[in-house]
Amino acid sequence: MNDKQLMAGNHVIGEAAIRAGCRFYAGYPITPQNELCEYMSEHIREVKGGVFIQSESEIAAVNMVAGAAASGARAMTSSSSPGISLKQEGISSMAASEIPALVVNIMRGGPGLGNIRPTQGDYFQATRGGGHGDYRTIVLAPTTCQEMADLTMDAFDLADRYRNPVVLLADGMMGQMMEPVVFKEPKPRNYSEAYMMRGAGSGKSQIIRGLILDQLELEEHNWKLARKYNIIRQNETRCELFQIDDAQVGIVAYGTAARVAKGAIKRMKGAGMNVGLFRPITLWPFPERELRKLSEKIKYFLVFEMNLGQMIDDVRLALQGFAEIGFFGRPGGVVPTPVELANIIDQRYFKKNGPISRG
Amino acid sequence: MMGYSLAHSAMTAGYHTTYLPSYGAEMRGGTANCTIAVADEEIASPISSEPDYLVVMNMPSLYTFQNKLTPGGALFINSSIVDARPSRQDIEVFAVPCGKIAESLGDIRASNIVMMGAFIRKTSLVTLDTYLRSLETIMGSKKKKAMEINTKALAAGYELLKIS
Amino acid sequence: MKKIFSRPKSLKDAPFHYCPGCGHSIAHRLICEVIDELDIRGIAIGVPPAGCAVLAYNYLDIDMIESPHGRGPAMATGIKRMLPDRVVFSYQGDGDLAAIGIAESFHAANRGENITVIFINNAVYGMTGGQLAPTTTMGQRTTTSPLGRTRELEGYPVQVCELLSGLRGTTYIERCAVNTPANIMKTRRAIKKAFEYQMDNKGFTLVEILSPCPTNWKMSSVEACKWISDVMTKEFPLGVMKDIPSAQEKKAVAAHD
Numbered sequence: 103m104n105d106k107q108l109m110a111g112n113h114v115i116g117e118a119a120i121r122a123g124c125r126f127y128a129g130y131p132i133t134p135q136n137e138l139c140e141y142m143s144e145h146i147r148e149v150k151g152g153v154f155i156q157s158e159s160e161i162a163a164v165n166m167v168a169g170a171a172a173s174g175a176r177a178m179t180s181s182s183s184p185g186i187s188l189k190q191e192g193i194s195s196m197a198a199s200e201i202p203a204l205v206v207n208i209m210r211g212g213p214g215l216g217n218i219r220p221t222q223g224d225y226f227q228a229t230r231g232g233g234h235g236d237y238r239t240i241v242l243a244p245t246t247c248q249e250m251a252d253l254t255m256d257a258f259d260l261a262d263r264y265r266n267p268v269v270l271l272a273d274g275m276m277g278q279m280m281e282p283v284v285f286k287e288p289k290p291r292n293y294s295e296a297y298m299m300r301g302a303g304s305g306k307s308q309i310i311r312g313l314i315l316d317q318l319e320l321e322e323h324n325w326k327l328a329r330k331y332n333i334i335r336q337n338e339t340r341c342e343l344f345q346i347d348d349a350q351v352g353i354v355a356y357g358t359a360a361r362v363a364k365g366a367i368k369r370m371k372g373a374g375m376n377v378g379l380f381r382p383i384t385l386w387p388f389p390e391r392e393l394r395k396l397s398e399k400i401k402y403f404l405v406f407e408m409n410l411g412q413m414i415d416d417v418r419l420a421l422q423g424f425a426e427i428g429f430f431g432r433p434g435g436v437v438p439t440p441v442e443l444a445n446i447i448d449q450r451y452f453k454k455n456g457p458i459s460r461g
Numbered sequence: 462m463m464g465y466s467l468a469h470s471a472m473t474a475g476y477h478t479t480y481l482p483s484y485g486a487e488m489r490g491g492t493a494n495c496t497i498a499v500a501d502e503e504i505a506s507p508i509s510s511e512p513d514y515l516v517v518m519n520m521p522s523l524y525t526f527q528n529k530l531t532p533g534g535a536l537f538i539n540s541s542i543v544d545a546r547p548s549r550q551d552i553e554v555f556a557v558p559c560g561k562i563a564e565s566l567g568d569i570r571a572s573n574i575v576m577m578g579a580f581i582r583k584t585s586l587v588t589l590d591t592y593l594r595s596l597e598t599i600m601g602s603k604k605k606k607a608m609e610i611n612t613k614a615l616a617a618g619y620e621l622l623k624i625s
Numbered sequence: 626m627k628k629i630f631s632r633p634k635s636l637k638d639a640p641f642h643y644c645p646g647c648g649h650s651i652a653h654r655l656i657c658e659v660i661d662e663l664d665i666r667g668i669a670i671g672v673p674p675a676g677c678a679v680l681a682y683n684y685l686d687i688d689m690i691e692s693p694h695g696r697g698p699a700m701a702t703g704i705k706r707m708l709p710d711r712v713v714f715s716y717q718g719d720g721d722l723a724a725i726g727i728a729e730s731f732h733a734a735n736r737g738e739n740i741t742v743i744f745i746n747n748a749v750y751g752m753t754g755g756q757l758a759p760t761t762t763m764g765q766r767t768t769t770s771p772l773g774r775t776r777e778l779e780g781y782p783v784q785v786c787e788l789l790s791g792l793r794g795t796t797y798i799e800r801c802a803v804n805t806p807a808n809i810m811k812t813r814r815a816i817k818k819a820f821e822y823q824m825d826n827k828g829f830t831l832v833e834i835l836s837p838c839p840t841n842w843k844m845s846s847v848e849a850c851k852w853i854s855d856v857m858t859k860e861f862p863l864g865v866m867k868d869i870p871s872a873q874e875k876k877a878v879a880a881h882d
Contacts, residue, residue, distance in 0.1 A: 108469045108480070126707060153706045157699070158732035165696035165729070169672075169703025172690050177703070195693045279507050280465065280480035282472045299688045299704070301668040301711050309682040310690040313675075365505030439510035 106284050112277040114247045115206055115270065116141035118254035119178055120149060122288045124204070126170035126177035128155040128163040132185045133218045134274035135208035139180065160185040164192030164205070171196070171203045172310055174298030176258050176291070180206035182274070183224050184215055186232070193267050194233030197327070198312030202261035202293070204254070205239070206270045208277040211435035219435020220273035220358055225412035228269050229386040236324055238331050240268045240338065241385040243356040247281035253383070255288050262293040264334055271385060273408070275358050275437060331387075340383035341392050345371070349378030351451050352396055354417050355406040356382050358437060363406055365440030366447065375452050385413070390420035397424040402451055406443060407431045462599075463516065463573045464495035467580075470587040470595035471499040479507035492521050499586060514584060516576060518559070519543060537580055539572065555579060555622065562617050568607075571614035578618020589615060633657035635666045637686045646846030648836025649677060651803040652745060652812070653684050656716075659817045660687065663824070669712045670704055672697045674726075676718040677751040695726020698733035701740045712820055714741040720750050723759040723783045730789070737794030737828040741819045744785060744831055747838040748857060755841030759783040762860045767841075782860050786833050790866040796828035798866040802835035802858065804850035811863075818868075827870050835861060 109117070116138050119127070127142040139156070146152035153170070157163035163179045170177040181189060186207045196203055209224050211217035228241045240260050244250040250272060257268040299310055314320040342360075345367055346352060355363040360381040367377045380396060380403075382389050397403075403425055405414040411429050418427060430446045432438045468480035482495045496512065498504045511531035517523045518539045530536055532551040541560030557579045559572035574596075581592060596611055632638065636657035641650045660666050666687055673681035675694035682689035692700040697715030705713040722730050722744050733740065749767055750756040756769040760782045764773040774782070786800045797819055801812035812834055819830035835857050837849035844852060865871075 106472060108465070108472050108478075126703065128703070151707075155702065155706070155736075158728050161696065162699040162702075162729050162732065165693060165699035166703035166706075169690070169692075169700035169705075170707045171703075172700075173670075173704045173707040175707045191693050192696070199691070275481065275507070278482055280468060280482075281504075281507075282478065299670060299690055300708055301670055302686075302688050303667040307666075307686050307688050309688075311682065313679055313691055361504075362506045362508075364503075368505060437506075437508055439508060440506050441510050 106282045108280050109247060109283050110137060110278055110280045111247050111250050111272060112137035112208065113141045114250045114283050115180070115254050116145060118251040118285060119204065119258070120145055120152070121285055122176065122255040122258045123291055124176045124178050124258065125149065125151050126153045126167065126175045127179065128157045128166040128170075129179050129181065130157055130160050130163055130185060132182045134210055134220075134277050135180050135182045135206070137277065138206065138208070160188035161191060164189040165195075167203050168192055168196050168199075168201055171201045172199070172299045174293075174295070174300060178204035178206065180208065182208045182210045182218075183212050184210075186224060186227065190227075190233035193239060194231070194235050194237060195312050196267045197231070197233075197237035197239065198235065199310050200265040200297075201267070201310070202258075202265050203267050204257045204261060204270060205267055207272070209271065209273040211433070217435050218274060220275035220408065220437055221433060221435050222273060222357060222359060222408040222412070223433060224271065225385065225407070225409060228271050229388070229416070237327060238266075238334075238386055240264065240266060240334060240387070241271050242268065243271045243383060243385050244276065245357055245360045245381065247276070247279065247283045249383075250276065251283050251285055255286065259289055259292075260338065262291065264330060265297060266330070266334075271357070273358050274435075335387040338384060339387050339389035339392065341389040342379070342381040342383060344379035344381065345376075346378030346380065346396065346400075349376050349400055350402070350455070351375075351377045351447055352380050352400040352403045353377060353406050353443075353447070354380045354382070354393070354403055354413065356385060356413065359406050359408050362438055362440055362443055366443040369440055369444045370447065375448065377447055382413070385416075388416040388420065390416075393417065393420040394422070394424070397421050400425060402426045402428065404428045404430060404447055404450065408437065409433050463577055464497050466592065466596050466599055467577065467586070468497045468499075469599060470592040471497070473595055474587045474591050476500060477502060477504050479504050481507045492519060492525075494522060494526070514580070516580060517543065518573065518576070520545060523547065535583055537576060537583075539576060541572070555583065557618060557621060559618070562621070563614055566610055566613050566617065568610050571610050574611045574614040575618035575621075578615040578620075579622045580618075581615075582619045582622040589619060633661045635660045635669075635686045637684050639683055641684060642680060643677065644838075644840040646837055646839040646849055647677070648747060648803045648834065648838070649681075649745065651809060652743065652834055652836065653681060655803075655809070655813045655816055656743065657685060658813060659820055662817065663820055665712050665820065665824070668710065669714070670708070672701045672704070672713070672715040674715070674717045674721040675752075676721050678716055678718060678745065679752070681716055695721050695724070696729050697721065697726065698738070698740065698742060699729045702733055702736070702738050705738060705740050709739070712741070712823055714743055714820070714823075716743045717745070718751065719744075719746045719748065719758040719760040723785050727759075727783075730785075731792070734789045734829045734831070735792045735794045737796070739823055739826055739828055740830075741823050742829075742831040743816065744833040745836045746785070746833055746857075746861065747836045747841075748782075749838055749841045751838050751841055755838075760785070760861070762856055765856075784861060786831070786861075786866045789831060794829055795831070795867060796869050797822050797830040798833075799831075799868070800833040800835070800861055800863050800866065802853050802863055804835065804837060804853040808863070822870060825870075833861070835863070
């Protein structure tokens with residue numbers, strides 16, 4: 103069953119998760135990710151041992167997932183922005199206890215209840231940990247349905263490898279949009295039984311906890327997590343470069359915004375304006391070195407987000423002043439069109455500098 | 462359904478395609494709309510600022526979307542329900558009496574398939590055969606009777622545009 | 626010489642950090658005795674709460690996973706659904722269960738999750754220093770109800786057993802106390818029954834334990850035990866609130882006779 107299928111993003115995530123061996127899902131309905139919840143309710147139960155629970159709240163869902171994941175299952179929960187805020191308690195607690203799980207955020211407009219349109223308003227929340235305490239979660243940002251399938255599977259592997267929650271960050275448009283998808287073969291799971299809490303048997307009992315009252319002991323635990331995060335920073339950055347080789351302007355965008363950016367780039371190319379795209383696929387760890395390297399050739403970057411400007415902070419940190427940085431964003435659930443973005447780039451850069459080829 | 466089946470057949474025909482429905486509160490009651498992009502290469506934005514083709518099945522949709530159509534584009538109107546015509550002169554307009562034709566075939570629910578016949582005739586995006594196969598995949602093999610009517614409806618829409 | 630009293634095998638050889646006269650130590654010991662008796666140390670998984678008993682894992686020699694405040698029943702649900710043949714229980718205080726975690730408790734009970742909840746009710750927030758709990762009794766003074774609990778300001782104490790007994794998903798609910806030797810033995814029997822029901826897949830079981838907190842009640846241990854009899858049991862009457870399997874058995878016996 104590896105044929106090409108036309109599927110909506112929310113369904114793609116569900117199917118990919120089940121194929122990757124996810125056996126526990128708990129969630130609470132919220133637009134625009136309801137289809138994922140519904141898909142899991144129908145299909146995870148078709149697999150032996152598969153459990154679906156529509157929980158009483160987002161908080162209950164994430165803690166159910168923590169319990170299931172601690173007992174050794176591949177487990178996930180999903181929600182949209184306001185629900186993800188509620189899940190932060192559990193995400194922080196899983197990061198503290200080093201429990202692997204997948205948390206899917208199909209972002210919608212905020213702050214507060216906002217609306218149900220696609221935005222990228224939760225970038226800070228996702229990439230800075232989101233809950234209390236000194237921790238990070240790996241954040242994967244797909245841009246097509248195919249990538250939603252691939253990254254969902256990868257997310258489980260990463261969660262296991264680093265014993266850390268992983269966030270799949272998409273938006274309402276990607277959840278609803280249908281595209282052809284081919285599901286890859288998932289890798290066999292590689293997760294030590296030593297980390298699973300399944301009863302002590304005849305052996306030594308174990309404890310999974312986040313409460314460490316002694317400050318020196320907690321400091322050491324924090325340093326241990328920091329070392330892990332550094333390894334993740336070293337090894338797990340991913341990005342896509344699109345038409346960047348001869349570009350005068352580099353757009354930095356992810357997810358849906360990156361698709362709009364590609365549309366704009368194609369249009370501008372037709373008009374003789376060379377624009378390229380740097381698309382982070384991992385938002386944390388942010389592909390800093392890769393972006394920094396581009397600043398050797400490109401001196402103007404436009405950060406394009408469907409928010410008021412969040413990833414731009416990471417771009418500033420990555421570029422360290424080696425290139426000029428502009429920003430264009432639309433919050434509130436507006437998805438700008440390629441034409442709109444192309445006009446912005448034209449005004450901000452080419453009207454001033456002209457489409458001069460560097461020599 | 463029209464959009465999904467079109468995207469599905471475009472995929473079967475080997476194109477890149479995206480299907481973007483309206484969703485959420487809009488979905489529950491009121492009019493629905495969707496956007497399908499079909500291309501030889503990777504599709505950038507699934508949102509279209511200026512679609513090449515516009516199919517409207519009711520009045521509100523005509524008013525909402527008529528100005529989005531690209532100059533020189535083609536507008537398909539379900540003329541069984543929609544009396545009005547756009548004021549724009551820079552587009553091609555095809556009035557398809559979908560409802561009337563579907564009714565004469567025995568099931569008004571096939572109106573959308575009549576429209577698809579006309580649409581395929583004009584655009585040659587996919588063959589009738591490919592489209593029918595997609596429709597069958599989507600509907601499942603059980604609905605034989607519905608498929609019979611759909612096949613006739615598709616042909617009727619296709620023929621209608623050929624004659625005019 | 627015959628040994629008649631010793632530390633249960635599943636209780637670690639560690640001095641309790643609990644205050645003198647606290648009921649947690651007794652409750653811990655009873656759970657361990659039952660675990661030994663049922664020989665389930667290897668398959669028992671406990672979920673301690675936020676609160677005084679957060680360190681329960683330092684004493685119970687079984688697998689334990691700490692839960693965020695109030696989420697014990699949700700976490701136990703996740704574990705139990707993945708490992709249906711284990712004996713899974715959450716251990717919760719009154720704030721944990723009846724205030725911040727009431728939704729998780731209520732819905733785990735309503736789903737009839739096949740887990741056991743050990744509910745320690747001492748009518749105050751112990752760990753944080755004796756503030757008002759959802760189970761603080763009428764007129765009781767706490768650090769956040771300095772004039773005593775009133776209907777107007779704080780409302781009535783939450784009667785967890787009565788509340789959850791009304792849910793069709795619950796199987797066995799009993800309120801006990803650990804203020805007298807006889808009550809302690811009853812509590813032990815209740816915990817055993819709850820675990821046995823769970824092992825027989827009977828569904829949601831809860832044992833509430835009225836437990837002394839001399840420190841925050843500002844009483845001696847003896848006074849605290851007496852206060853449970855004199856005051857707490859008036860708000861929270863002891864006894865079996867619900868026991869479906871036993872009722873069914875009686876019905877079957879009656880039908881047979």
